[in-house]
Amino acid sequence: MKRTTMAQRGQRMLNEPVSRVIPSLAVPTIISMLVTSIYNMADTFFVGQIGTSASGAVGVTFSAMAAIQAFAFTIGMGSGANMSRSLGAGRQEEAEQFVATGFFTALLFGAVLAGVCLPNIRPLVKFLGATDTIAPYAEAYASYIFYAAPFMMASFVMNNLLRFQGLALYGMVGMGIGGVVNIALDPLFIFALGMGTAGAALATALSQTVSFCILLYMIHSHEDAISIRWRNFKPSLRIYGKILYNGVPSLGRQGIASVATILLNTVAKPWGDAAIAAMSIVSRFTMFINSAVIGFGQGFQPVCSYCYGAGKYRRVREAYRFSLKVETLILLTLSAVAFVFARPIVTAFRNDPEVIEIGTLALRLQLAVMPLWGVYSMSNMLTQSIGLGGRATLLAASRQGIMLVPLLLILPRQDVLGLLGLQMSQPVSDLLSFALTLAVMTGVMRELKNTPDKEDTVR
16 A cells, blocks of 8 residues: 555645545545445345345344444544544644544443443344344344444444545455455354354454454554544543534434334334335345445545635535536436346345335335435535534435434325335435435535635735
8 A cells, every 4th residue: 555644645635636536535435335335235135045034133223233333423424524624724633632532432332332232132123123023033133233333333433534534545444354254254154053143243243343453453553544542532522522513414314314214114014024124125225325425425525624624615615516426427327227127136135025026116216316315415525524513414314314204104104105105205305305405505505605715815
């Protein structure tokens, strides 16, 4: 790996054409996000070979994993964005404090989460939407996930801290090796050792621990990365306030998604395990594509936050417009291809006629609005990166929260649309979120346009 100094990376983000620097940062983050998604895709695929109830268990437990990731991204994005802006403004010591605070907070929070959830695993999976037939599989799966929660959270935080320093390649290596380990261990534990769904969870837990060790090594063995030092862990209301202000949009985006998944599983119960399994498959596949969208946006974020901290607002707008065009083009292509192959995609995960029928229509409805994802994803990334926490939280919470939850409570009712309403809820929510995003971003872009660059005011 070619090493660059922090100053050199800063100059790249400030001066190199955005059409070159953003893709160079985005490719590693896309791979990292895809690997994170593959953890879940692999489990869904292999567990789907056991049975429909087992497949549903992965979907039920996904909301718990999404919650863990939501807390991790809240801490990681919040500390990373503040660290990057501090570096852009030349405040190195402050940046080091955000790094240490983010890492140790995630580790401690993960341990507390495991301590609370593990003794209450049965009521927890029932709360997450498990039916009586799904619950035993979900308990086995969720237990190992919570054992690994501290390492899982710390890994996501370190990955975010690396990419906000322009070192996404290091994060990609750590997450990528963990993903390979997960895919290799899944069939070994599930089938060869006869562990079933517990084997899938153990494979995921071990692979997350491997990623944690590699990322920690990467940070401390490379001089171009800010090291994690206990002496820099100086938690205060001011630091946590800044981290939360910038990180809460991630909690809104992923935390509310977890709540929506719980509600989705609960609403799907009248149609049985097949409906829960089908919607789980659709969620996992669309999340896989969305990982690429988020990954590209995360390549944009270091440039955005660094340039904003340096007062280069024109470049922030330029980077946003470029990223928006690229993401929309990618989504148009991917959604068109997946729409054609929707039925084989669902069948690959669970060859059950009822699951296939429910899942195919749900997937196609979702793919029809998928090209809109780039707009609210990039808009959320921009508002979060430049410190507009309120508007970023609103956008983050809209697609799978503010808009989706009421739709899930209304459309699937038997006297409204029934099963079709369940399948339509997310696509309709996407349309409404798109309209809200356009309204919010009109004002944000106007503000950026009317704010002169610092170099212009100096002249």
